[in-house]
Amino acid sequence: MPQIKRVKINGEEIRLLNNVLYLHYSEGDGYSLLLDTVITEVDARKYSHKDKAEVLLRYDDDKEESLDMFITGVTEVGNGDVPVLELEVNIDNHEKFRNLEVVNGDSIECKFPDPTVGITIEEVRKIDMPSDKIDITAILPIDLKEWLHSNNNISEILKEALYDYINKKASE
Template sequence: MAVVKSVKIDGESIHVFKSAVYIFEASSGFTLELDLIVSEVVVKKYKKEDNLIIEIEFEEGHLIHSIMHVKALAGGLPQLNLFCELDHPDDYYYLDLVNENDSWFPNLEEGITLEEIRKVEMPNEDISLKLRLPIDQIEWLKTQKKAHLNELVKEFIYDYWKKNHT
């Protein structure tokens, strides 16, 4: 199997934890398929796009530039499936050919955890909290900048978590 060295989406390099690239042969024709384990941040950024400009660089030196469709795959780890139709699959002789009747499909989730992915790129989510606090604390909170409060709460939660869950 060809080993992916790097992937760029719309000119931006992304961190790829695991990947599989192959030609898929179905009765309707051939498609170039790129399955990726990426961060949750990358999935969130690209999952709603219809088409992306993809650059795949392989360790042995081949380079593929293509406009590909994107699908976010359901499962335990954040995954993208990028694909495009091929007229001339022989041009990609260095890629594995997978037939729709084959039982082999790459299991990318094996050997990697969500915790390892989040060590590289931790997603941030917005949350709203309703608190009942003394008025002097509320007045102080209102004078603080959002970025400062985010850091303060994040530090408090990590410190609390370490003390109570280790």
């Protein structure tokens, strides 16, 4: 089976860092096609509250396949884990995917492929760093308080100051 080159979800291309496409077999349910893909935290937030997705897979041989898949899992953002989007669809014709690894869900030795091997959260965040709003309470001299209130780019000032401080501490 060719490797996946591109993935579009609901018409929007997602950034692929790594993925595994495989079959899952369970005696009661039959075969399912599963796609576990490492995505950015920004993309993880987009799909964390969705149940289904129209998925377009483009392989490295330029063949395409469109599937209506269930979103069975999305890694929670903000815990330091590499984010993974898990997609699944039941299939009738597993012979079409005969070159894929088959994971037997009925087996005690069942081990699912892990797309996060060799990928760190720092690498993911270099591609697309999410931003979160935080509230900070500080006790400052009145002149600094007035200066902060007169500036519209407090977030940028704080971000730069924090990165400078982190880099200073790391070099000590």
